[in-house]
Structures are given as C-alpha cells and as structure tokens.
Amino acid sequence: MSRTYSKRWPLVVVLLALAISGAYAQEQEEEYKPFIGQPGKDVVWVPTEENLVEKMLDLAEVTPGDYVIDLGSGDGRTVIAAAKRGAVAHGIEFNPDMVALSKRNAVEAGVTDKATFVTADIFESDISTATVITMFLLPDINLKLRPMLLDLKPGTRIVSNSFTMQDWKADETVNVGADCQTWCTAYLWIVPAKVDGTWTIPQGGELMLMQEFQKISGELNSGNTRQSVTGKLRGNEITFTAGNYTYKGTVNGTRMTGTVSTEKSNGSWTASRK
Ligand SMILES: C[S@@+](CC[C@H](N)C(=O)[O-])C[C@H]1O[C@@H](n2cnc3c(N)ncnc32)[C@H](O)[C@@H]1O
Numbered sequence: 001m002s003r004t005y006s007k008r009w010p011l012v013v014v015l016l017a018l019a020i021s022g023a024y025a026q027e028q029e030e031e032y033k034p035f036i037g038q039p040g041k042d043v044v045w046v047p048t049e050e051n052l053v054e055k056m057l058d059l060a061e062v063t064p065g066d067y068v069i070d071l072g073s074g075d076g077r078t079v080i081a082a083a084k085r086g087a088v089a090h091g092i093e094f095n096p097d098m099v100a101l102s103k104r105n106a107v108e109a110g111v112t113d114k115a116t117f118v119t120a121d122i123f124e125s126d127i128s129t130a131t132v133i134t135m136f137l138l139p140d141i142n143l144k145l146r147p148m149l150l151d152l153k154p155g156t157r158i159v160s161n162s163f164t165m166q167d168w169k170a171d172e173t174v175n176v177g178a179d180c181q182t183w184c185t186a187y188l189w190i191v192p193a194k195v196d197g198t199w200t201i202p203q204g205g206e207l208m209l210m211q212e213f214q215k216i217s218g219e220l221n222s223g224n225t226r227q228s229v230t231g232k233l234r235g236n237e238i239t240f241t242a243g244n245y246t247y248k249g250t251v252n253g254t255r256m257t258g259t260v261s262t263e264k265s266n267g268s269w270t271a272s273r274k
Pocket residue numbers: 039040041042043044045046047048070071072073074075076077078092093094095098120121122123135136137161
C-alpha cells in the first residue's frame with residue numbers, strides 16, 4: 001500500500017502544482033481592474049456613464065434588428081446594453097485585458113448570444129455591416145474616422161459621446177444633464193446618401209446638386225426656368241425646395257423618386273443620375 005503511494009507521489013505533486021497555478025492564473029485574470037484614464041492605443045479609457053449609454057442607444061433608436069458596433073469598447077458596457085435591447089452587438093477594443101473583462105461582463109449579463117468582442121485596432125477593422133456605430137473617442141480620432149463613417153450604408157446611425165465631427169454637424173444632440181457627472185452629451189449623425197452631381201428629370205429638366213454632408217444646394221433647370229435648390233438628407237430620405245415647390249423623396253443609388261407639392265397641388269417626381 002505505502003509503496004503504491006510513494007510511486008504516485010510525483011504525479012500527485014504535478015497535478016497539485018498545475019491546479020494551484022491554474023487557479024492563480026484565473027484569479028489574476030479575474031482581478032484585472034481597469035482605472036479611469038489608463039492609456040489606450042489612441043484614446044485613454046474613460047467609461048461612458050450608464051445613463052448616457054442608454055440615451056445614446058435611444059438616440060440611435062436601437063432595435064433587435066440592428067447590428068451595433070462600439071469603436072473602442074472599453075469594459076463592454078455599450079455593447080452589453082445594446083445586446084440587452086435585443087440587438088446583435090460587437091465591441092472592437094485594442095486592449096486584450098479589457099476584451100477579456102468585457103467577455104466576463106457579457107457572461108454576467110447573460111448576453112453572450114448577442115454580444116461579441118474582438119481585440120483589434122478600429123482603424124484596421126471592417127465596420128461596413130454596422131447599422132449603428134457608437135463611440136467615445138476624441139475629436140481628432142473622430143475626424144480621422146470620418147471618411148470611413150461617411151462610406152457606411154446610407155441611414156446608418158452614428159452616436160458619439162461628447163465629441164463632434166467638426167463641420168459634419170450632428171443631426172441631433174442630447175444632454176442627460178443632472179443625472180450625469182461628466183461627459184454627458186450625445187451626438188447623432190445619420191449617414192447621408194451620396195447625391196452630389198447632375199440628375200435628369202424625365203419630365204424635362206436637370207437637377208444639379210452640391211452636397212456638403214447632409215446639406216444640399218444647387219439648381220433645378222427646366223426649359224428657360226432656373227430655380228435654386230436647398231435641402232437636406234436624412235439617410236436615403238431627401239427633401240428640398242425649388243421655388244414654391246417642395247420635393248420629398250427616396251434615393252436608391254442612381255434613382256430618386258418621390259412627391260412634389262405646392263400649397264395647391266401634389267404630384268410625383270423621379271430623377272436619374274446623369
Ligand atoms: C474613452 S474609452 C470608451 C470606452 C467605451 N466605448 C465606453 O463608452 O465606455 C476609449 C476606448 O478605446 C480604446 N481604444 C483606443 N484606441 C483604440 C484603437 N485604435 N482601437 C481600438 N480601441 C482603441 C481604449 O482602450 C478605450 O478602452
């Protein structure tokens with residue numbers, strides 16, 4: 001009996017050592033506690049306050065049909081909150097410890113079926129399938145991301161905690177005020193369709209549009225009449241006035257269709273890209 005024991009001793013010692021080191025490693029991982037202001041690749045970590053997270057998701061009108069991507073997802077709070085609303089949500093975060101923490105937080109919140117996280121650089125990530133982008137970065141990082149964001153599908157909603165996109169003015173702004181200590185403003189942009197250029201109106205005439213983000217201006221030429229055009233885009237929805245006429249329509253790639261009205265009459269219009 002005692003000889004069997006002594007033969008097994010080395011095995012017992014190895015197993016014990018493995019168990020202790022495994023438990024120690026797990027404890028180390030679970031004990032990882034981020035601190036506010038800790039360095040990040042391009043931006044330090046500061047968490048968005050929970051009520052602003054909810055306000056940002058409200059502003060973007062997140063539904064279970066959405067695919068939400070948080071750029072620089074920190075401890076995962078925005079992704080987890082979006083997943084709790086039934087959306088599929090994904091966090092891109094450069095710091096692997098934060099990604100591991102986010103995954104644990106998602107398990108705790110019971111949303112691992114909807115919430116995923118990846119350790120990656122936002123500038124090297126494919127975000128083209130997002131329907132909602134959330135972010136809390138910095139003004140210069142927002143500007144650097146701007147071309148990528150403007151190339152997203154028209155209608156994609158982008159919400160930013162506190163930082164703007166300079167001359168691409170926000171479509172909506174909300175401040176959570178008294179219930180929030182710091183960084184309490186959310187901005188919303190809706191990616192506009194691209195309409196800059198000349199369009200032919202089959203009923204006769206040409207529509208020349210100049211586009212600055214969601215703002216449009218230009219000219220509507222029909223026969224000898226020239227009318228200046230001003231209007232705006234909200235995703236694929238276009239509205240503009242030319243003289244007494246108000247045009248409302250939907251942009252679908254190289255075609256626009258909609259209704260045109262004055263105080264006295266209503267009709268339909270179409271335009272095709274020249
Ligand atoms: C201000 S925190 C915001 C965290 C989270 N989105 C929130 O609102 O609570 C910015 C996060 O971006 C991460 N980050 C910075 N540069 C990054 C990059 N190039 N790619 C991915 N993540 C980055 C930081 O590690 C940090 O967690």
